Amino acid sequence: MDVAEIFETLEYGPAPESTREAMQWLDRFDRRFGLFIDGEWQMPRDAEMFETANPATGKPIAQVTQASADDVDAAVAAARKAFPKWQALGDHGRARYLYALARQVQKHSRLFAVIESLDNGKPIRESRDIDIPLVARHFYHHAGWAQLLSTEFPGYRPVGVVGQIIPWNFPLLMLAWKIAPALAAGNTVVLKPAEFTPLTALVFAQICQEIGLPNGVVNIVTGDGRTGEALVVHPDVDKIAFTGSTEVGRIIRTATAGSGKKLSLELGGKSPFLVFEDADLDSVVEGVVDAIWFNQGQVCCAGSRILAQEGIADLLVRKLRERMEKLRVGNPLDKAIDIGAIVAPVQLEKIRQLVDQGVAEGARIWQPSWSCPEDGCFFPPTLFTDVAPAATIAQVEIFGPVVVLMAFRTPAEAVELANNTRYGLAASIWSENINLALDVAPKLKAGTVWINCTNVFDAASGFGGYRESGFGREGGREGMWEYLEPAWMPRRADLRPAAASSPHAMDGGARQVNGVPPIDRTAKLYIGGKQVRPDQGFSLPVYTAKGELAGEVGRGNRKDIRNAVEAAHKAASWAQSTAHNRAQILYYIAENLQARSDEFVRRIQQLGAVSGRNARREVDTTIERLFHWAAWADKWDGYVHHTPYHNITLAMPEPIGVLGIVCSDHAPLLGFVSAIAPALAVGNTVVVIPSEAAPLLATDMYQVFDTSDLPGGVVNIVTGLRGELLETLAAHDDVDGLWYFAADDGSASVERLSAGNMKRTWVSNGYARDWFSAEQGAARDFLRHATQVKNIWVPYGE
Ligand code: NAI
Helix, strand or coil: CHHHHHHHHCCCCEEEECCCHHHHHHHHHHCCCCEEEEEEEEECCCEEEEEEEECEEEEEEEEEEECHHHHHHHHHHHHHHHHHHHHHHHHHHHHHHHHHHHHHHHHCCCHHHHHHHHCCCCCCHHHHHHHHHHHHHHHHHHHHHHHHHHHHHHCCCECCCCEEECCCCHHHHHHHHHHHHHCCCCCCCEEEECCCCCHHHHHHHHHHHHHHCCCEEEEECCHHHHHHHHHHCCCCCCEEEEEEEEEHHHHHHHHHHHCEEEEEEEEECCCCEEEECCCCCHHHHHHHHHHHHHHHHCCCEEEEEEEEEEEHHHHHHHHHHHHHEEEEEEEEHHHHHHCCCCCCCHHHHHHHHHHHHHHHHCEEEEECCCCCCCCCCCCCCCEEEEECCCHHHHHCCCCCCCEEEEEECCCHHHHHHHHHCCCCCCEEEEECCHHHHHHHHHCCCCCEECCCCCCCCCCCCCEEECHHEEECCCCHHHHHHHHHCCCCCCCHHHCCHHHECCCCCCCCCCCCCEEEEECCCEEEEEECCCEECCCCEEEEECCCCCCCEEEEEECCCCCCCCCCCHHHHHHHHHCCCCHHHHHHHHHHHHHHHHHHHHHHHHHHHHHHHHHHHHHHHHHHHHHHHHHHHHHHCCCCEEEECCCCEEEEEEEEEEECCEEEEECCCCCHHHHHCCCCHHHCCCCCCEEECCCCCCCHHCCCCHHHHHHHCCCCEEEECCCHHHHHHHHHHHHHCCCCEECCCCCCCCHHHHHHCCCCCCCCECCCCCCCCCCCCCCHCCCCCHHHHHHEEEEEEEEEEC
16 A cells, blocks of 8 residues: 555544533533623523533533623613723723733633534634634734724724624624724623524633723623614614624614614625636635535625536536535534534524425535434535526525535626625635636625635724625724714714604695795706606795795605616716716816806805805805815725735725715705715715705706716706605615715614615714814715725735
8 A cells, every 4th residue: 555545545533622621611600601791790680591502412511691681781881881981091001901802812712712612513623723813813903903093093982882793603703803893992892692602702701801801891691682682772872783694684773773873784695606717626626615614604704606607617516526525524623524513403404494495496406425423413515506596595595504506608697696696795706817806806796805715804804795794894994983983973862853844844836925926947856867857747846045936846756766766877887987087077067066156156045044155155165075075086095904814905995886865954055065976976876865945956056967077877866855755765775875964853764764775874863964064074984985895805926
């Protein structure tokens, strides 16, 4: 027998990791855990307990407390009490604690890794070499942000008390992704781990005690969805950060609507894995292993849809099957195991059902010849071919070791198939042609694009979704914004939105004023670059400050909104035009407004009780604002993140898409232009509902747009009753984002109705923004809300 043959025939002996230290730790608590509130372990009297079990054996590990609404209340109160003290520590003080947490995670890394594998079922190789090192890295990175907070985020403050709810697939890593940025930004937190995997969060609570973290800065409440819900609806929580299913994300979006709570959601995915025919197929095979068999496929950004170019698809399938045959499923604590246990019997059942459905719908299933261990929750790696793009298994997040493979012919078809999903978390592209890869990456609707790699993460890079994969970013500078708010903003508790009031509430239509008939001047809607009559042909009167009729505007309805959204989609090539070109058009609009400024001054005076001087000031500020956003158009650059791998990570801001914008009545010209110009500068197309009281200032602008080379459909204006139009705009599935500036209680409807397609919202919470102030009317916040960051990982080296 030669050496090669010996290698081929070598058997793997068992190589189990010791659980002794972990067991000792559990025994110190008698395997019964209370809640970690205000720096102390608390065992609520008569508490409901639940069991957490080892999914590889089905055996119970420990009893954990189901926190009640009262317990959540106590935890939030502790976080609130701790907030001023945590603030008083200053940047460096907080940095020291984050640094101490990082060190402590490293010192206890083996304990964390073993408990994670016991509780979750993931292979020790992964918890030891991926999860826990990334946790430490996250705290180190954010110790840095804590140190730099005041210098890097001037004019911003922490949001306050943050409620954080995390899933079971990366229990400690998700905790780190939540707690590290929240603390670095100066917030205090209440975190709820997932009910299947609460244990490493409890070890973490202990290290908070060990480093002497001030009481109440971190509170850990265990429990199921009921505990999560209590946290979400708690009135004294200022922000909710959630990772989990899109279904629960939607519930949370609805539950927090109108509360003024800041929200970030990291939800599900069905991420495409594109293989072009010039890809290095052996690397691709290892990529697929990392994409879908890492963590048993229970990864939100798992590459669960392989799209292979026709010429290499069969070869790839053969190579994959060969590789799958060699994967090892079994005891997660065995260091030579590739795939561990599925987290819990219900998840295993869900995977089985979806796999059965895949077979029933006609797809071809392939699994290796060996079988999985009988005890415990195990499922073999599974590959589906002959899958129709609309099949359930090609659309639904399976969250298990199951991948589907479909073929494509051209790059354009690949992009179309890749984007044929409601999700948009991640994608990977495999090709040796960098031109092709970098051409495809911006076309994919996903928050992260990995080129010739997959499932790589780092604290310096933002991570988060497009579309129904949620909004907000975690990691890096991008992630820090989620835990900060502008210092000028009134505190949430001080906001009291007025009920929506309509200047037309009493109107049935045009009426006579001072005994003279109305002037027949009706401004139409502006859709697709054309002036169009409203669908139903109704109009609304617009009055001067003296109560005289100034003219009429069209009363748009839901059909008009739909037409406007369609026109905005058709104008999507605006995003591809160069930033220089967009800037030129904004300058041109400013130039043409200048030429007609006297007319606009008169109009402002006519419609509002405004002095000539102030009306002139509004027009002049509007022109300046156009210059401001034109200036930014080619300067809103991304970053190159320093991630510690052989790659460059390009953080590219991309437009949201079709943005709905609802204007306030305050400063109707300046407010209108200040809202749309930043959106346009970075490539969005917009559907605007202008000021209801003074819509003529917006409709007067279309002549300006028409003479400024603005392509039709980039700006669409639908006048009418705000309340009536808003519902359609907020619920519209083809609207990607919605800004609401009116100073009434409409923010609640916007947030509630946005849950359908998880559109990005930015709302006033009833606050009347001062459009004249540069801080409120021209801040970079506008650009941040007008874009979403895509991180493209490009490896280098041979
Ligand atoms: P889930 O979304 O129900 O649970 C995530 C977290 O939310 C847990 O801590 C849970 O206790 C909490 N939660 C549940 N209901 C809540 C409510 N009404 N209000 C507040 N918090 C609530 O996810 P689950 O049930 O664990 O898994 C179901 C499916 O979700 C999986 O099969 C998978 O497809 C997907 N999933 C996706 C994840 C991702 O990272 N994208 C993570 C976990 C699950």
